[in-house]
Amino acid sequence: LAKTTQPISMDSYEGQEVNITCSHNNIATNDYITWYQQFPSQGPRFIIQGYKTKVTNEVASLFIPADRKSSTLSLPRVSLSDTAVYYCLVGPLPGGGNKLTFGTGTQLKVEL
Amino acid sequence: EPEVTQTPSHQVTQMGQEVILRCVPISNHLYFYWYRQILGQKVEFLVSFYNNEISEKSEIFDDQFSVERPDGSNFTLKIRSTKLEDSAMYFCATRTGSTDTQYFGPGTRLTVL
Numbered sequence: 001l002a003k004t005t006q007p008i009s010m011d012s013y014e015g016q017e018v019n020i021t022c023s024h025n026n027i028a029t030n031d032y033i034t035w036y037q038q039f040p041s042q043g044p045r046f047i048i049q050g051y052k053t054k055v056t057n058e059v060a061s062l063f064i065p066a067d068r069k070s071s072t073l074s075l076p077r078v079s080l081s082d083t084a085v086y087y088c089l090v091g092p093l094p095g096g097g098n099k100l101t102f103g104t105g106t107q108l109k110v111e112l
Numbered sequence: 113e114p115e116v117t118q119t120p121s122h123q124v125t126q127m128g129q130e131v132i133l134r135c136v137p138i139s140n141h142l143y144f145y146w147y148r149q150i151l152g153q154k155v156e157f158l159v160s161f162y163n164n165e166i167s168e169k170s171e172i173f174d175d176q177f178s179v180e181r182p183d184g185s186n187f188t189l190k191i192r193s194t195k196l197e198d199s200a201m202y203f204c205a206t207r208t209g210s211t212d213t214q215y216f217g218p219g220t221r222l223t224v225l
Contacts, residue, residue: 043216
């Protein structure tokens with residue numbers, strides 16, 4: 001599995017756009033990029049998945065440059081409820097073959 | 113929206129006791145997983161289960177652990193003789209066969225005294 005590197009933590013204020021970048025220099029041709037979100041004392045929740053260029057859903061956007069060695073999760077106009085840990089996972093479908101391998105993630109803290 | 117449910121939400125047990133953690137998957141899901149998260153640490157994969165057998169297990173999933181789906185609905189994780197270091201949040205996750213998105217339950221907090 002490709003190794004991923006994300007910032008340990010980020011701070012933001014309500015209403016701002018937050019961009020969390022994940023580096024995955026060793027991404028393989030058949031690897032997809034998936035982001036999960038975890039609130040305290042809850043299980044992780046799928047946010048978005050992509051292979052290349054840009055993917056957008058009702059929650060977030062995922063930007064993947066042409067070389068695919070990094071990706072950026074973009075959260076538009078965050079609110080206090082977006083305070084959570086965000087995980088970047090890289091692996092072949094389905095979900096790395098089977099298991100999900102979580103790193104330490106990025107702790108996002110949103111303040112008023 | 114259908115959800116994965118887990119019971120109990122919190123289990124306190126004495127070291128050496130057996131515990132069974134239960135999960136009710138989303139109804140049309142075929143693949144089942146257990147993960148655990150020790151306080152302040154990463155979410156770690158324990159085991160995956162498909163077609164009534166284990167597909168993959170991690171080094172953590174030793175002989176003290178077992179999984180089964182006894183009645184076609186519940187998916188259980190049994191720890192035969194709990195140790196202090198088994199204290200963690202245990203998450204069940206499930207997915208369909210057509211996508212790789214895993215849906216996690218709310219977790220069971222296991223405290224071993």
